[in-house]
Every structure is written in structure tokens, then in C-alpha cells.
Amino acid sequence: MLLGAIADDLTGATDLALTLSRGGMRTVQVVGTPKSPMDLASVDAVVVALKSRTIPAAEAIALSSEAAAWLKANGTRQFLFKYCSTFDSTASGNIGPVGDALLEQLEAKLTIACPAFPTNKRTIYQGHLFVGDQLLSDSPMKDHPLTPMRDANLMRVLGAQTRHKVGLLPFAIVNAGVAAIRASYEQAIAEGLRYLVVDAITDQHLRDIGEASADFTLITGGSGIALGLPENFRRAGLLPHDVATATLQAPAGLPVILAGSCSAMTREQVAQAQEAGIASFRIDPLAVAEKKITAATIVDWVTAHASTAKPALVYSSADPAEVLAIQEKLGRQAAGDMVEHLLGETAKELAARGFSRFVVAGGETSGAVVAALGVEALRIGPEIDPGVPWTTSLQGRPLALALKSGNFGAPDFFLKAWKVLA
Template sequence: MLIGAVADDITGATDLCLMLSRAGLRTVQRIGVPLPDTDFGDADAVVVALKSRSIPAPDAVAMSCNAAKALLAAGAEQLLFKYCSTFDSTDEGNIGPVAESLMALTGTDFTIACPSFPAARRTVYKGHLFVGDQLLSDSPLKDHPLNPMTDANLVRVLGRQTSLKVGLVDIGTVAQGTQAVRDAFAAEKAAGRPIAVVDTLRDDDLRTIGAACADMRLVTGGSGIALGLAENFVRAGRVSSRPADARMRAPSGRAVILAGSCSVATRGQIAAARAAGMATIELDIEAITEGTQTAAGIADWALSQDADAPILISSSADPETLADIQNALGRHQSGALVETTLADVARRLRDKGFTRFLIAGGETSGAVVAALDVVMLDIGPEIDPGVPWTRSIDGPDLALALKSGNFGTEDFFLKAWTLLQGETDHV
């Protein structure tokens, strides 16, 4: 195994798998902490998908370190801690505590923090994270239901999460090339700053940074950093580049979208699907609490719809409605209610012949995949930057697209299905 990665949510893990697979590495995704003696076959890269982004920091640390130990025991040459390109976290963690613990586990005395993903318009300039043309703190992420991001200065944000001092390697240094970045890393380490945020504006910057990290035991960042890390092994002749799949064979069966994210992007995708005539039902949190809307009832509605067309089950609310729900039930309680309901619906639909699932939202994806008894995934074609189709390797035979709430174009829910083909279809 060349790269072993620990990802703090399932959609981010899938995004990372896509980056590694596209670079030529044989990549699989493992759901949940693997046992210490897990056999990953001949995979060049293994990405362990955890649900650790929004849990208490000590639990996230324990879960992440156990996953890392399994990857290292399987021979991983380089460890990557993957988190969201928008650095979703609070002042208590979990990025800082997990990174610091993994540094101790691997004996690493210097690492980087590089969440940038320019293809999805997440960039870092002078240590400040931008979402498109907006500072993170001015973007819709300031209203994130679990981890509202109100400070764009990542040096400051990460500094509040860890006991270690945090430095910065700015874009002027990155523009000078790989050796300049390596020299900057050495200078930050010598100055007593064992973690450095690294500016990134373009994919070429990620390649430069990745090359500078070739000998680094532990790297932390978003999926974008994998672009440079994977290319190190390609240059060394350890793997060969291969063309990306244009379509993926999928098991025959019905199709459903389960949208639990309340992001601006997901709400736009829901609106586009409705406008195109897709059959849609919304979760009513108050009705679920009162027991007048149930998972069984939602599943019965789904089964009554046209079997030849995808259907949409949505819990996505606008910020004002979401705030009212959270005030009434609590932030984590309301989110858990949505996740458990959609997970229960997914299980019921799987048992009734649904085999193609498109899931929007990191927390929702984690809950649904667990309910579907999926443990390992093979990576298929890219729908939009950061979002591929996948197919389960063991357990029930399912096609899954796991989308971060903020990812994807407006027509994502409509176009995704064109990349699937039946088992007997010609390519």
C-alpha cells in the first residue's frame, strides 16, 4: 500500500478515492475502522471513511488513530488525514486534535494543513480560506448546521484547536517551486511551528506542494492534496497512469436520491430536480417527532412511484427554517433525527429492490451507508469534481454516489444517472 488515508466523513473519503484512482492508483474505500489484520488485497491506496467530523474530539482521536494503525500495519508508506476543503470544525476540534495525535503516532515532527480544492473553488491565500470569491466566514458555510465557520484565517482556527504552534507557507513561496517549499517547511520546523498552513490557488500549486511532501510520513489536507501525492508515485514508476472510466456498470434495480444536506448547492439541486418533474417528498421534522410521518410511510410512497425514474426524498431546509428546527430540538438532535430517518428509509428501499442510491450530505451518507451494510467500495466515473459513482465490493450489490452537500452543479441530481449502465448494456 502506497497511501493509507483516514477521512473524517464518508463523502470526503469518496472524493479522495476519486483523486487517487484518477491518478492511476488502485484505490478502495473502507467504511468504518478496519480490524488490525484486515486484508486490503492489492490496493495501492486505501481510504478509511469515518464519521468523526462532528463527534467529541477524544472519540475522533481514538477512532482516527485506530484506523491509522490498521493502515500502517497493512504497510501504508504514507499516511494522509483527510478533512473537508472548507475546514469544517469548531474551536475544540476535530482537525487539530486528530492531526496532533497522528503526528505522535507516526513520530512526525512536521506536517502541513492544506485543505484547498481549486476545482471546487476552495483556495487558500495568505492563510485565509476562500469559497469561490468569498472568504469562508462570508460564505454560506457561516450557517453550517453543525460546524458554522465564522473565521477564514486557518492559522488562527487551527491554532485554537491544537497545543502546537501553527505557521504559514504563503503563495509567493509556493510559486517559486518545490525546493522553495521544502526550504520553507524546514524554516517553519526550525522556528518551532510543526504544522504549517499552505496557500494554494491552482492545481499546479497542489502538484508543487505534493512533490515537496514526497518524503513526509504524515500529510493533512483536503482531497486536492492527493493530486500531488499520487503523482510522486507515478513519477517514481511505482504506478502507471490509466484512463478514467466514462461509465460504470450498475446492478439492475430502482433509483433514489436521499438529500439530507441543507447547503445552498443541495437546495439548488433539489429545486432543479423538482422543476424537471422528479417525484419528490419532503421530511417534516415536526411530523416525524410526533409520529405522523414515518420511515415506513415514506418508503411506501417511494414504492408507489414510477419504477423507471429516480425519486427524491429530501430533508433540506432553508437557513431560517433550519434555525427554527434547531432551536426547538437542538442542533445535533435535529440532525440525528434526519439521519436516522433517511437511513431507515434506505434500508427499507434496499429490501424492496432499490439498488442505486444518490446521497447528499456527509453526515447523511455515513448514516445511510451504515444502514445499507456496505463495508468497501470500488471507485467509478466522476459525476462532478469530487463526486464519483461507486459500487460495493462486498455485502449487498449497490451503486452509490455520496455527495458532499456543497458539491455538484445544479443539474447534478438529473445528470448523474447517465453515467450508469445496466449489467447487460453495451459500453
């Protein structure tokens, strides 16, 4: 196996797996560290999807270290720790603590931190992360219910989470190309740095960074950092030059949309779906807490409103003020956990009733749904929007799943996703 990746949430793992697949790597995504042997003889890359972004740092370290040990035991040549392109985390972690643990476990002298994803308008300049033309701290991410990002300076954010020295590889050096980037790596090691926040505003920057990082044991970043990695293996004669197009044989069955994200983009996607006439059921967390809404309630409604031609939409998305009010009554973590569990149970019951095509919005929601469905591994299929492919389950009953990070996808994502399956 050439590349082994550890992703801190499910949708981010799928995004990364898509990038690697498009680069010509035969990629499998697994949900959690596999407990039984897997035949990886025909696999170039494995992405281990964890649910470690918002759990206590010690638990995130334990899960990530277990995944790294499994990947190492299966012959991985290079490791990638994948996190969100908006660097979702808190002052106490988990990017820094997990990165520190992996640095030591893999005996890596230096790594980079580069969450840039220009295609989705995530860029880094002078160490500051931008979402479109806004600083991260001015973007809707400042109101994220679990990981509000109110500082765009990645050196400062990462520096608060790690015990190691953090430096910057600035735009001028990145823009100068591969040789200049490599020289800066050598200088950083000589200065005792363990992390370099790396500027990137174009895909070419990411390809150059990837090429310069060919000898790194550990790389950290968003899925964009993987743009340049397959070519390294190709230059080394370890990958074929022909890149096959991803295909997917979707199972027949009923479709449904489950949206647990409260991001601005998911809210817009919900609104467009409703305007297009898709039947929708809104989950009120307070009603869930009072047991006025249950999985059975939702399943009965979806069954009555869905058809093979048109999905039904179940959503808990709400604007920041409403989310805050709910969190004040139920607790921040408790409110999210309750809705995720409900949507997971809903998905499980829908699958039992013949639903086999699921679009799921939100990283935490996707994790809950996949766990409830018992999906352990996914095959990557065609791309719907940048960073979001259709996937199919690799064991058990065939299921088609489109697992979308809350901020990803165009406003019409819920409408056009099904056309890719046709």
C-alpha cells in the same frame, strides 16, 4: 500499500478516493476501520471513511488513531488525514486534536494543512480560505447547522484547536515552486513549527505542494492535496505510468435520491430536480419527532412514485432560518441525528424492496445510509461532478451509490447523475 488515508466523513473519503483513482492508484474505500483481514495485495491506496467530524474530540482521536494503526500494520508508506475543503470544525476540534494525535502516533516532525480544492472554488491566500470569491466567513458556510464557519483565517482556526505552533507558507513561496516549498519546510522544522497552513489557488500549486511533500510521513488537507501524491510514487518506480479509466458495472434496480444536506447547493439541486418534474417528498423534522412521518411512510411513497426510468426524491433540505427554528425546538444535534437515522432506515427498507441505485446528498446522511445498508467497502467508478463519483459496494448485494458532500455538484447534479450509469 503506498498511501493510507483517514477521512473524517464518508463523502470526503469518496472524493479523495476518486482523486487517487484518477491519478492511477488502485484505491479501495472502507467504511470504518476493518475488523477482519483484507487482501490488499493489489491495492495502492486505502481510504478509511470515519464519521468523526462532529463527534466529541476524544472519540474522533480514538477512531482516527485506530485507523492509523491499522493502516500502519498494513504497510502504509505515507498517511493523509483528510477533512473538508471548507475546514469544517469548531473551536474545540476536531481537525487540530486529531492532527495532534496523528503527529505523535506517526512521529512526524511537521505536517501541512491545505484544504484547497480550486476545481470546486476553494482556494487559500495569505492563510485565508475562500469559497469562490467570498471569504469562508462570508460564504453560506457561516450558516452550517453543525459547523458554522465564521472565521476565514485558517491559522487562527487551527491555532485554537492545537497545542502546537502553526505557521504560514504564503503564496509567494508556493508560486516559486517545489524547491522553494521544500526550503520552507526545513526552515519551519528548525523554528519548531508542527503545522504549516499552505496557500494554494491553482491545481499546479497543489501538485507542487504534493511533490515537495514526498518525504512527509503525514499530510493533512482536503482531497485536492492528493493531486500531486500519485506522481511521487510513480517517480519512485512504485506505480505504472499508464492510468486506467475508472469503470463501473451498475446493478439493475430502482433509483432513489435521498437528500439530508441543508447546504445552499443541495437546496438548488433539489429545486432543479423538482422543476424537471421529479416527484419529491419533503421531510418535516417536527412531523418526524411527532411520529407523523416514519420510514414506512416514506418507503411506501417512494415505491409508488419511482420507476427504473426516473428516481423519486426524498429531502429534508431547508433554508438556514427554518433549520435554526427546528434546532431551537429539537436541539441542534438531536434534529440532525433524527433525520439521518430516518433516512438510513428508509434506505435499508428501500433496498429490501429492490432499490439498488442511490444518490445521497450530505456527508452525515451518506454515513447513516451506508451504515444502514451494511456497506463496508466501495469500489470507485466514474466521476459525475468534481469530487463525486459513482461507487459500487464490494460485498453483499450489489448496490450503486453516489455519495455527495452537501456543497458539491452542479445545480443539475440530481438530474445528470443517472446518465453516467447508462
